[in-house]
Amino acid sequence: MPFCAGPLFAAHTPKTLELTHLFLLGIVYLSFISLGLPDAVIGVAWPAIRQDMNQPLAAVGILTITITLCAAASSWLSSRLIERVGTGLITAASCLMTALALLGFSFAPSFGWLVAMVIPLGLGAGAVDASLNQFVAAHYTSRHMNWLHGFWGVGAATGPIIMGLALAGEGGWAGGARHIGLAQLALAVVLWATLALWRHSPQKPITSHEAAGESPLVFKPVATQALWLSPLAFLLYVAAEMGTYLWAASILVTNRGVTLPEAGVWVSVYFGSITVGRFSAGLFSNRLGNRQIVTLGISLAAIGATLFAMPALPNAINLVGLVLMGLGCAPVFPSLMHETARRFPAGTARKVIGWQMMAAYAGGSVIPAAFGLLATWVGLGAVMPTVVLTLAVLCLTVRRLNHLT
Structure with missing residues (x-):
């Protein structure tokens, strides 16, 4: 029986309930770190995997496409799973699935074994991603949503370090995957031991309108257009963020004369x-509100992308533009995700968040690849104007979506 089902958490006094909520928030933060950890396995390890298994360079596409399709499928089904078994x-x-x-x-x-293993890796990643985003959007403030996605970045940055150390040592890529898998397994044990905490989730956070003494939020009738505009926003955002991430190095080396x-x-x-931008945005997101911070973020990202897209400018300004692009992107994904629970009634919001995650996976894989075709046919100089x-x-x-909801 999970330890948290005992007397400490069974008493529903205000103090123990507050302690339970605090423990649960810590578990959610740990879960977001774990969500980012496996992202390093394929990208960082592929050169060594390819050499050991005598595979062509393009074979990595089989692994990434398989992960993307599985993650998108589990994201699509996440709302039904949440209703049946809970977050x-x-x-x-x-977490246990990804660890194994x-x-x-x-x-x-x-290599065939690798393809088989990335199926549960993708299914587990997509399900936990959509489920955690739905849970945080429904039960915590925009501040926590931004900080939690910042902790995803901590996990995504830690994974390459673990894999890099393993590649530099005697363990190789297999040792790196094993270390990350064991870290995931340890977290899975913690999650299974604390399952009862999720039954005491905090109430829906108070909105700025309610805090000011105004009437509680009243949802507009759900418009069909809003149901597809919301996932479209995620596809576009992730396409811009990942397209820049994927092609920035090539642009800098080929068009700006920067060394590799x-x-x-x-x-x-x-x-x-x-x-860094997500941690910073969490400091004032509750005060500004999701919609305003999303508008500011997109505007800053567009300014940064424009500066980075102009080869006539000095390299220093181009690089400042790249940093501004990152800072502008920072609050867009978590704030858009958090706002979903305020755009739609709870049942609809759960489904839409699953669709949004599926669109995000598509935007992070298909569109950046399309940017590659554009770079091949037109030239690398066309990539950043397309991002703008x-x-x-x-x-x-987003403006149209705000109007409809």
Whole structure:
């Protein structure tokens, strides 16, 4: 029986309930770190995996596409799973699934085994991603949503370090996958031991309108257009963020004359600016509100992308633009996600968040790949103007969505 089912958490006094909520918030933060940890396994380890298994460079596409399709499928089904078994059980089971997949990955005797292992890896990642985002949007403030996604960045940054140390040592890529898998397994044990905490989730956070003494939020009738505009916003946002992340190094080396090591550093700075921006945005997101902070973020990202897109400017200004792009992107995803629970009634919001995560996976894989075709046919110089256009369409999409909801 989970330890939290005991007397300490059974008493529903205000003090013990507050303690329970605090423990649960800590578990959610740990879960977001674990969500980012496995992201390093394929990308960082692929050169070594490819050499050991004698695979062509393009074979990594089989792994990434399989993960994306499985994650998108489980995100789509997440609302039904939440209704049947609850967020806590989904999170614990998904974490256990990804841990076992990573451990199996580390013992893979062939490339076919790797493909088999990324199926549960993708299914687990998609289910826990959608479930946790839905839970936080429904039960915590925008501040926590931004900070939680910042902790996802901590996990995503820690994973490459673990894998890099393993590749530099005797363990190799298999050792790196094993270490990350064991970390996931330890968290899965914690999640299974604390399942009862999820039954005492905090109430829906008070909105700024309610805090000011105004009437509680009243939902507009759900418009069909809003149901597809909301996932579209996530597809566009992730396409812009990941498209920049994927092609920034190539643009810097080919069109700006930056060395490859320096380009790698600046891409890391871009990713770091997103993480730092999310922690910073959490400080004032409750005061500004989701909609205003999303508008400000998209505007700053568009300014940064425009500066980075202009080869006539000095490299220093281009690089400032890349950092501004990251800082602007920072609050958009978590604040849009958090606002979903305020746009739609609870049952509809759960379904829409699943659709949003599915669209986000599509936007992070299909669209950046399409940018690659654009770079091949037109040139790398066309990528960032396309990102700017994507951000402009995103701005219009969000404005229309705000009007409908």
